[in-house]
Each structure stands twice: as structure tokens, then as C-alpha cells.
Amino acid sequence: MSMQERDPKLENGPEPTADSDDPSAFLGEITGQVVTVKLNTGIVFTGNLNSVDGYMNIALEGCREYVDGNYRGSLGDTFIRGNNVEYVSRGKSEHLRG
Amino acid sequence: AEPLDLVRLCIDEVVYVRLRGNRELRGRLHAYDSHCNIVLGDVEETVYVAEDDESEERRVKTVKKQSEMLFVRG
Numbered sequence: 001m002s003m004q005e006r007d008p009k010l011e012n013g014p015e016p017t018a019d020s021d022d023p024s025a026f027l028g029e030i031t032g033q034v035v036t037v038k039l040n041t042g043i044v045f046t047g048n049l050n051s052v053d054g055y056m057n058i059a060l061e062g063c064r065e066y067v068d069g070n071y072r073g074s075l076g077d078t079f080i081r082g083n084n085v086e087y088v089s090r091g092k093s094e095h096l097r098g
Numbered sequence: 099a100e101p102l103d104l105v106r107l108c109i110d111e112v113v114y115v116r117l118r119g120n121r122e123l124r125g126r127l128h129a130y131d132s133h134c135n136i137v138l139g140d141v142e143e144t145v146y147v148a149e150d151d152e153s154e155e156r157r158v159k160t161v162k163k164q165s166e167m168l169f170v171r172g
Contacts, residue, residue, distance in 0.1 A: 050101070050104060051099055051100050051101050051103070051104075052101065053100045053101055053102070057100075057101040057102065058101055059100075059101035059103070059104040075114075077104060079101055079102070079104050079105050080101075081134050081172070
């Protein structure tokens with residue numbers, strides 16, 4: 001059997017527009033900034049990103065909780081176990097109220 | 099520099115933990131590990147139970163339990 005060489009043009013999707021080459025570099029870049037963290041359950045947290053690790057465990061400072069886009073309460077310094085995280089996004093999500 | 103360091107800072111402090119299954123804990127953090135196994139002392143557990151109501155009202159009941167010492171699997 002012959003080994004086919006991978007043609008870059010056939011790879012999925014367009015070229016990434018992120019500042020970094022790979023996802024883990026992005027996580028290193030956003031520490032110290034305000035981020036939006038969405039969980040698998042749909043709950044959203046915002047806060048200052050203290051740190052992230054390879055499991056996507058997250059430490060947030062000044063953490064605020066949002067359900068259905070509405071502010072629910074302030075949680076202060078918060079640790080989130082990585083398996084629950086759907087995404088971490090730079091900045092506070094615009095649709096969040098409060 | 100890593101998130102679990104934040105948890106380490108909370109050792110011997112009273113912490114709030116949210117669990118799967120609409121449960122919350124509040125107690126003193128005695129131990130934890132990288133799996134998020136946790137040992138809490140003097141802990142109150144709050145369970146939120148959905149109550150099926152025939153009318154349009156949706157009610158949630160809270161059940162509270164106390165323990166001297168609790169091991170939580172991560």
C-alpha cells in the first residue's frame with residue numbers, strides 16, 4: 001500500500017485567525033484578562049483569569065455567575081474543574097446582562 | 099501558577115463547593131488532590147429537589163444535611 005502525503009489544502013477549515021499557533025498557546029496568552037467561561041451545563045462565568053492548566057482546570061478572580069444571560073451572583077475566587085468546561089473566551093460576553 | 103494552587107490557599111478555610119446533581123456543600127477544607135477528591139469538615143450539604151406540581155407553579159425544595167466529616171469523590 002502506498003502512503004499518501006497529506007495535502008494542506010485538503011485539511012478541514014480555513015487558516016486559523018487566532019494570534020497563536022495552537023490552542024494551548026492561546027490559554028497562556030489570555031491569563032490576566034477578563035474571560036467568559038461556559039460550562040457544559042450552560043452556566044456562564046466571567047472573571048479575571050488567574051490560571052489554566054492542561055486539563056482546562058480554571059482559576060478565576062472576581063467570578064460572576066450568569067444563567068440564561070442573567071446575573072445570578074458573585075462567587076469571588078473560584079476554581080472550576082476542567083471536565084465541565086465547554087469553552088474559555090477572551091473578554092466578557094456581550095449578551096450577559098448585569 | 100496553576101489553578102489547583104488556588105485551592106491550596108483555601109486549606110483550613112470554609113469553602114463553598116458545587117457538585118453535580120444540584121448539590122452544594124459548605125464546610126472547612128481539610129484536603130484535596132488533583133482529581134478534586136475533597137475532604138470537608140463541619141459541612142452542610144444542600145440538595146435542590148424539583149417538585150412536580152400539578153398547577154403551573156414550579157417548586158424547588160431544599161434538603162439540608164450536616165456531617166462532621168465528608169469525603170467527596172472527584
